[in-house]
Amino acid sequence: MKPAATILGLTLLAACSQQPAPGNGAQPHDAMAHDAMAPGATDSAATRGYKQSMAAMMTKAPPYTGDADVDFMQQMRVHHAAAVAMARTELAHGKDPEARTLAQAVIDTQQEEIEQIDRWLEAKGR
Template identity: 55%
Template sequence: MRPGLPRLRRKLPDNGGLVAASDPSTQPSRPDKDTSIMIRISLIVLSSAFAISAACAQQPASKPAMDTATHMKMMMPMNSDSAATKGYKQSMMTMMSGMPAYTGDADVDFMKQMKGHHQAAIDMAKVELVNGKDPEAKKLAEEIVAAQEKEIATIDTWLKTKGK
């Protein structure tokens, strides 16, 4: 019999007789409304935790972090790379090896680091201009060169005014 459904008759052990289920003395005590809500919330939280645990268990293990030396080795141009890939890898290697040390000044560090990134974008765009075939990609590369050169000039002016 499911809980919450009315019982028509219940056998009592002390007198062996049958009593109507509507008799309050024979009904089990029920939790108050607040307790009932808390039980429901607890069950929802518990089932959610199980569902999340199961979903996480099915995720592939994350790759271990790559150390800098391994990453730099992967970026080294290889003989089997296409001319474009060699150019892209070389621009990234040049950027990474030429990045200035951090000073602790958020503004100066931002400007100096962005200058390196902008120069790498120019270098990569030039690789596209030499090796690319798609007119839209080449047009974007031209726009990147012009925009990044302008931004590098702005950065250089800012750094000069700050004595950096």
């Protein structure tokens, strides 16, 4: 993975890390962070797209199972899907050639990894 894609990936993964461990009674998402991801009336189309992709990642992440391998694969799948959504927003609204090239690379590599994760999860009966 290229450095910029790695930074994007780590940022998205950090955002996902707010989910509590099973059984601790905590709310799964910080309310203020969730509100910050809600599209606003004055947001640009790109900002709405980015916020929607982040909010989807936060709400679609499956609960942790306690199995490090399964948890990694399931959480990374949601994380990669959000990265693809963000990259598609960039392609739809961005103008900078370098950013657009990176967005396309993110889509290509993350889609391949999503397919790999799906095969792994299916083989494990998940």
